[in-house]
Amino acid sequence: MQPQNENVKQSYPLSALFVLVAACVVICALLTPVVRAVIESEIGGQDTAVASMGGSVVSMFVGAIIGLYHYRPFRGLTWGILTGGVIGMIVGPIILAPPDSLGSLMTMSLGGALVLIVTGMIFGTVIRDSEKNPVEKL
Numbered sequence: 001m002q003p004q005n006e007n008v009k010q011s012y013p014l015s016a017l018f019v020l021v022a023a024c025v026v027i028c029a030l031l032t033p034v035v036r037a038v039i040e041s042e043i044g045g046q047d048t049a050v051a052s053m054g055g056s057v058v059s060m061f062v063g064a065i066i067g068l069y070h071y072r073p074f075r076g077l078t079w080g081i082l083t084g085g086v087i088g089m090i091v092g093p094i095i096l097a098p099p100d101s102l103g104s105l106m107t108m109s110l111g112g113a114l115v116l117i118v119t120g121m122i123f124g125t126v127i128r129d130s131e132k133n134p135v136e137k138l
Contacts, residue, residue: 026112027090033101034093048093055092059084090130 037043060081067073067080097105 004113014110019116022112022116022119026116028107029108029112030091030094030105033105037048037096037098043096044128047096052089052092055090055095056085057088057089057092059088063087 034043034048038048040046061084063080063082063084064077065080067076067078070076070080096103
């Protein structure tokens, strides 16, 4: 067990940071066809901005609804709106992906989801095992 004194502070485990970075990598991979289409002038910057704003509004609404189920509804609503807005702004342009890249988008989505689920399962198992068998430090 860890010593219980005022010098020990609670923080997120390193595994949570790994899962967060993996999720960001999946989102970046999904945006690759859109960025390529913008660079090749197949999609205009105005279309990308409108898609970002539309995705932001829709995600803010979804985040607000999910946030209302938090045990502190006002805080959940606020964070749901903020988080939904940021995520929607980043992910919104995926709707503009060229039709020929839909197969790779599906593959990246399913593969990324699988990686995140397996990683979460492994970390959950390791954390449960470490709580059952704590290592004593000298």
